[in-house]
Amino acid sequence: MSQVTVTIDQKSYRMACDPGQEEHLVDLAGRLDRYVTHLKSSFGEIGDLRLTVMAGIMIMDELTELQKRVKGLETELEGVRKTRDEALSKADRIDDTLTERLTALADKIETITTKIA
Secondary structure, three states, rough: EEEEEEEOOOOOEEEEEEOOHHHEEEEEEEHHHHHHHHHHHHHHOHHHHHHHHHHHHHHHHHHHHHHHHHHHHHHHHHHHHHHHHHHHHHHHHHHHHHHHHHHHHHHHHHHHHHHHO
């Protein structure tokens, strides 16, 4: 288990994490610190716990909006896949029809060629 020290609202916290995750944890803490700093500049000193709760709520709000966007994109992607599959199926049917017609035409040409020769 690795350990890193992160700073949030000018306070240091020693945190444990999996090896290789140190930079990620520091980045996450930095992002949380930006939320807390923003709230502190907007509302002043309202207490660490309240700042943390407000930052958590803001983060959850953003997460919820992102989840909605992902869901919408997944739905759109499913529609695109369905359209693609239908187009590929139609193209396969057209290819089969074209192959049949070309084969029939080749047979007629061969029959005509045999009669002429």
